[in-house]
Amino acid sequence: YRIMEKREEFYVRYYCGHRGKYGHEFLEFEFRPDGRLRYANNSNYKSDTLIRKEVWVSDVMLEEVKRMVQESEIMKEDDKNWPIPDASGKQELEVVIGDEHISFVTSKFGSFLDVQNLSLIHISEPTRRYAISYAVFCLKKK
Numbered sequence: 508y509r510i511m512e513k514r515e516e517f518y519v520r521y522y523c524g525h526r527g528k529y530g531h532e533f534l535e536f537e538f539r540p541d542g543r544l545r546y547a548n549n550s551n552y553k554s555d556t557l558i559r560k561e562v563w564v565s566d567v568m569l570e571e572v573k574r575m576v577q578e579s580e581i582m583k584e585d586d587k588n589w590p591i592p593d594a595s596g597k598q599e600l601e602v603v604i605g606d607e608h609i610s611f612v613t614s615k616f617g618s619f620l621d622v623q624n625l626s627l628i629h630i631s632e633p634t635r636r637y638a639i640s641y642a643v644f645c646l647k648k649k
Contacts, residue, residue, distance in 0.1 A: 522597075
């Protein structure tokens, strides 16, 4: 048998959704500390149905996601100046790395232009959110 070394706790959850003409539509994924990746996508557009997927990822994959989150410096952010959720929907990001825990909620961005046009906070924050939005966009496209 394999003896697992004690690893630093790591968890990431992202949600983006809204309630509208087609009901509650959303995309959500989470990386759990045990290596489970859970994904859900609900759209009632043209009679689409809820898609739920669950897979186990390797320790190498978890470490790579953790590295990307750490390099984004999102753990240093504060969402107090971010736009509050509105009728267009909301995004949620929750991250746990070791003893650090963040949980952000902001309005749903329709495009990268929305992120780039934010002028209410200094330039480093939209840049970091752009990187997170880009990573999520890439995951949506695959």
